[in-house]
Each structure stands twice: as structure tokens, then as C-alpha cells.
Amino acid sequence: MSKKATLEIDGNKYEFPIIEGTEKELGIDIKTLRGVTGGITTIDPGFKNTGSCESGITFLDGEKGILRYRGYSIEELAEKADFLEVAYLLIFGELPTAEQLDKFDKDIKEESHVDEDMKRILDGFPKSAHPMGVLSSLTSALIAFNPGSVDVDSEEAMYNAIVKIMAKFPVLAAWTMRKRKSLPLDYGDSSLGYVENLHKMMFSRPNKSYEANKIVNEALDKLLILHADHEQNCSTSTVRIVGSSHAGLFASLSAGISALWGPLHGGANQAVIEMLEAIKADGGDTAKYIDKAKDKEDPFRLMGFGHRVYKNFDPRAKIIKVSAEEVLGDLGIEDPVLDIAKGLAKVALEDEYFVKRKLYPNVDFYSGIIYRALGIPTEMFTVMFALGRLPGWIAQWREMRLRKEPIGRPRQIYTGENFRAFKSVSER
Ligand code: ACO
Numbered sequence: 001m002s003k004k005a006t007l008e009i010d011g012n013k014y015e016f017p018i019i020e021g022t023e024k025e026l027g028i029d030i031k032t033l034r035g036v037t038g039g040i041t042t043i044d045p046g047f048k049n050t051g052s053c054e055s056g057i058t059f060l061d062g063e064k065g066i067l068r069y070r071g072y073s074i075e076e077l078a079e080k081a082d083f084l085e086v087a088y089l090l091i092f093g094e095l096p097t098a099e100q101l102d103k104f105d106k107d108i109k110e111e112s113h114v115d116e117d118m119k120r121i122l123d124g125f126p127k128s129a130h131p132m133g134v135l136s137s138l139t140s141a142l143i144a145f146n147p148g149s150v151d152v153d154s155e156e157a158m159y160n161a162i163v164k165i166m167a168k169f170p171v172l173a174a175w176t177m178r179k180r181k182s183l184p185l186d187y188g189d190s191s192l193g194y195v196e197n198l199h200k201m202m203f204s205r206p207n208k209s210y211e212a213n214k215i216v217n218e219a220l221d222k223l224l225i226l227h228a229d230h231e232q233n234c235s236t237s238t239v240r241i242v243g244s245s246h247a248g249l250f251a252s253l254s255a256g257i258s259a260l261w262g263p264l265h266g267g268a269n270q271a272v273i274e275m276l277e278a279i280k281a282d283g284g285d286t287a288k289y290i291d292k293a294k295d296k297e298d299p300f301r302l303m304g305f306g307h308r309v310y311k312n313f314d315p316r317a318k319i320i321k322v323s324a325e326e327v328l329g330d331l332g333i334e335d336p337v338l339d340i341a342k343g344l345a346k347v348a349l350e351d352e353y354f355v356k357r358k359l360y361p362n363v364d365f366y367s368g369i370i371y372r373a374l375g376i377p378t379e380m381f382t383v384m385f386a387l388g389r390l391p392g393w394i395a396q397w398r399e400m401r402l403r404k405e406p407i408g409r410p411r412q413i414y415t416g417e418n419f420r421a422f423k424s425v426s427e428r
Pocket residue numbers: 263264265266268293294300301302303304305306307308309357359362363364
């Protein structure tokens with residue numbers, strides 16, 4: 001028999017169905033709440049208890065540290081798949097056949113040019129502009145060069161829009177970095193794979209032929225896979241909610257990039273390295289910073305620690321920690337910041353404050369260390385995250401449109417002034 005929840009308000013009882021997900025997650029379906037109770041609403045700032053949608057893309061269990069894309073474990077995907085395969089899986093629901101993957105790759109390559117006029121827009125930004133702001137603006141500007149909303153009832157139109165953004169986004173991301181470094185803009189090389197080409201577009205020099213580095217490209221590929229989706233996080237919810245107004249795909253993605261930029265979300269990877277650098281410059285006293293993080297009078301938080309959902313461990317952090325050590329070893333890099341990171345994690349993992357609150361290193365704690373080892377500038381870290389998250393955002397936007405979800409429009413409880421009569425300036 002299907003489960004039901006009963007709510008009692010002032011002696012009146014209301015019944016609500018409980019829906020069950022494929023992984024036995026339960027959710028009280030309150031769609032009829034306001035109607036049956038005469039306008040009573042729920043309040044849940046930060047949506048800590050609120051499901052915004054049903055989704056078949058990503059499953060995560062924060063208690064057990066499980067993360068799966070379309071049913072496949074993140075551990076297996078990180079080891080055996082490449083980023084383009086994972087992107088296809090997330091967006092279209094199944095791992096591609098060799099033929100489908102080849103077509104996807106070719107179609108992306110075919111679209112990997114950006115209107116030359118976009119360069120003038122990029123030129124207008126100061127060199128000091130943060131790449132995330134530039135990337136969000138350029139993604140939004142793409143709409144002007146690719147007008148017309150996607151016809152979501154046409155699979156072909158959907159596919160074409162997806163291929164376009166998968167192709168142009170890495171070009172724009174690489175350009176944001178090249179602009180800061182005063183390097184000529186580069187278009188990459190369509191004989192290279194998606195991730196290799198991204199690396200080339202970021203790092204190629206005008207006077208040198210590009211040499212691919214297997215270790216670097218494999219590490220990048222893995223990082224992008226680990227960041228590719230994470231169900232209804234802040235930026236993904238932003239993409240879905242903006243898209244729910246039927247704003248186009250590129251507009252929704254541009255909003256998602258802005259959401260990701262914040263230091264409590266994707267911006268944490270930059271904040272982690274800045275924090276580790278600050279600790280190093282301050283003599284490397286990790287205990288001092290642990291105390292600061294625990295002090296409620298001090299706004300300092302241990303960046304890269306804690307997660308809204310993972311209350312056991314972040315499976316991505318586990319993979320990345322091993323990867324960070326391998327990459328640094330393979331590239332022969334000794335980074336004192338990695339030692340500080342390890343020291344900090346060790347102390348925090350044994351400290352009662354962190355243990356009690358279930359605060360563990362998250363994906364961002366180690367990703368910055370790898371990015372640094374790969375020569376990626378700190379202010380580009382969150383852009384790398386966005387490059388990885390792109391297929392997840394697209395998949396979530398596509399799912400939301402295909403399911404014909406209603407416009408996202410939360411309620412509130414008003415706590416402002418009651419009615420008051422207007423007073424003219426002379427009466428105030
Ligand atoms: N350092 C110190 N204390 C912390 C930290 C931290 N990093 N994170 C949480 N806490 C404490 C809070 O002060 C709070 O303590 P209290 O119960 O005594 O008041 C308790 O742990 C719960 O914290 P909340 O902020 O309520 O947890 P929430 O789920 O809202 O926040 C978040 C999660 C934003 C990730 C938080 O842990 C944080 O700010 N971490 C640092 C930033 C970071 O690494 N963000 C990346 C997240 S992963 C991602 O976006 C890919």
C-alpha cells in the first residue's frame with residue numbers, strides 16, 4: 001500500500017501522498033497543500049528539506065558517500081570513461097555507442113568556432129576582470145549571435161543547441177584566460193580530443209608547437225568527470241529555475257555560471273588555495289586556523305570543508321586526493337601547499353568540532369592542488385569547474401524542459417510592515 005503523511009493543523013487533518021524514488025528515497029508530495037489548507041505554505045530557507053523536482057540524472061547518498069550518474073558509479077566512470085562519454089551519458093541518458101560518440105565528437109568539432117565579433121566583446125573587459133564574470137557574460141552574449149529559442153519539441157533542435165554550447169564553451173573559457181595573460185586568442189585543433197584541445201586552447205604559445213602531455217590531459221579529464229553533475233546544487237537549481245521561465249539554454253547557463261562563482265559553491269576551489277597560501281605565509285601553523293574555524297566570533301571557515309549533502313565523506317574528494325598525489329608525483333612537483341592541506345585535513349578529521357558536525361574535505365579541497373600542478377592560474381579554477389559542470393547543467397535543463405516543469409516560483413512568509421498610509425516628505 002502506498003505510504004501517506006498526515007498533517008494536523010488546529011484539529012483539521014490533511015493527508016498527503018508519499019512518493020518513493022528508485023533508490024527508496026521518500027518525499028512528501030505537498031503539491032495540494034495550499035489548496036486544501038486555504039493558503040498555508042511551508043518555509044525552508046536554503047531548501048534544506050525541500051525537493052524541487054523528480055530527476056533521473058544523478059543519484060547521491062550523502063550518508064553513504066555514493067555518487068552515480070545515470071546509475072553508474074563515479075568511481076567507475078572516473079577510471080574507465082572519458083569526459084565526452086560522460087557528457088553524452090548525462091545529457092542523453094545512456095552511454096554512447098562508438099558510432100554515437102564519434103558523431104557527437106565530430107558535431108562538436110564542426111561547431112567549435114565563435115563569431116569573430118565576440119572578440120570585440122572580450123576586448124571590452126579589463127584584463128583584471130575575473131574570468132567567471134567574463135565567461136558568464138560571453139555565454140550570455142552567445143545568444144545574440146545564435147538567436148532563436150530552442151524548439152524543445154524537436155529532438156534535432158535540442159541536439160544542435162547542445163552541440164553548439166559544448167563546442168563553444170571551452171573556446172570562451174580558454175579565451176578568458178588568454179585575455180588575462182595577454183596571449184593571442186586560439187581556436188585549438190580539431191584533430192585533438194575534447195580535453196586535449198581545451199588544454200591546447202588554454203596553453204598554446206604563438207611561437208611553439210603544442211605538445212600534449214598524457215598525465216596532464218588524463219588528470220584534467222578525470223577532474224571534469226568528477227565535476228560533471230551533482231543533482232540539485234545551487235548552480236544547477238539556478239539553471240533549472242531560469243530555464244523554467246523558458247529563457248533559452250545559453251541564458252540559463254550564464255545564470256548557472258554566476259551561481260557557481262560564489263565562494264560557498266564552485267568558488268571554493270580558488271578560496272581553498274588562497275587559504276592554504278595564507279596559512280603557508282603565516283608560518284604554516286594549521287592548528288591556529290583550525291581554532292579560527294571553530295571560533296563562532298571569527299567569520300573564517302575552513303574552505304573546502306563541509307558539504308550540504310555529504311555528511312560522511314565526499315566520494316569525489318577521495319578520488320581526487322589519490323589523483324593529486326599521483327599527478328604531483330608523475331610531474332615531479334613538490335608543493336608545500338599539499339603538505340599543509342594534508343596536515344589541515346588530518347587535524348580537522350580528528351577534531352571534535354568537525355567530527356560532530358560531520359565536516360569532511362569536499363571535492364574542492366584537493367582539486368585546486370591539481371589545477372595548480374597543471375599550471376592553471378588560481379582565478380581559473382572555478383572556470384575549470386564550470387567546464388566540467390557544463391554537461392550536467394545541460395542535462396538538467398533538458399530534463400526540466402522535456403518534463404514540462406512549471407515555472408519555478410517559491411512562496412514566502414511576509415514579515416514586513418502591515419498596511420500604513422503614505423506620508424508626504426513634509427510630514428515625515
Ligand atoms: N568551517 C568551519 N565550520 C563549518 C564549516 C567550515 N568549512 N562548514 C560548516 N561549518 C559549521 C557551521 O558553522 C555550523 O556550525 P553550528 O552548527 O555550530 O552553527 C555547522 O558546521 C553546519 O554548517 P552550515 O553552514 O549550516 O551547513 P550548510 O549545509 O548550510 O553549508 C557549506 C554547507 C556551505 C558547504 C559549508 O560547509 C561551507 O561554507 N563550507 C566551506 C565552503 C566550501 O568548501 N564550499 C564548497 C562546497 S562543495 C561545492 O560546492 C562543490
